[in-house]
Amino acid sequence: MKIALVAHDKKKEAIIQFSISYAPILKKHELFATGTTGKKINEATGLPITRFLSGPLGGDQQIGAKIATNEMDMVIFFRDPLTSQPHEPDISALMRLCDVHQIPLVTNLAGAEVMIRALEAGFFDWRNLLKNEDN
Ligand SMILES: O=C(CO)COP(=O)(O)O
Structure with a gap:
């Protein structure tokens, strides 16, 4: 699976x-x-x-582009909801594309724990089926 990991500055340690x-x-x-x-x-x-650009310079959009072309399987995004981000429109766009394309997205540690355990248990194997259909 292709997994995108993203964290705002105050969530980097987490x-x-x-x-x-x-x-x-x-x-x-x-x-x-x-x-x-x-x-x-x-x-x-x-x-x-594989590293994209930093978020404020377009990194969220690069991940969004991968989602749009079915080249990303899930997004683990440790978002900081208490600090305004200069690139807020890019962040919203990334989350929107996850919803458009049914890409599993979590935006905090609690969700990430569930996601990663579900991944290990095979709950996201349907993504491979979808990709095979595309080929
Ligand atoms: O800003 C970010 C996500 O919106 C993260 O960017 P960095 O990983 O470069 O700090």
Whole structure:
């Protein structure tokens, strides 16, 4: 599965701890991230991660583009709801595209824990079926 990992600045430590805790699961998948989030997770875990631009410079939109073309299977987004973001329209657009294309999206740690365990249990195998239909 192709998984996008994204965290706003005040949630970076949380996504790092999450990634360390679930590295045994994450390492079985293809990981993508916005710029700074990906750098920090890679430094903390050694997991290979394809990095897009930093969020404010277009990274959320790059992930959105992958969703639009059915090249991303889920989004784990540690969002900071208490700090205004200069690129709020990009964030809304990313979440909207998840809804448009039925891409599983979580926006906080509690959801991410459920998502990653569901992933490991095979709950998202239907994504592979969809992709096979596209081919
Ligand atoms: O701003 C972000 C998501 O909206 C995250 O970007 P960075 O990972 O580059 O900090």
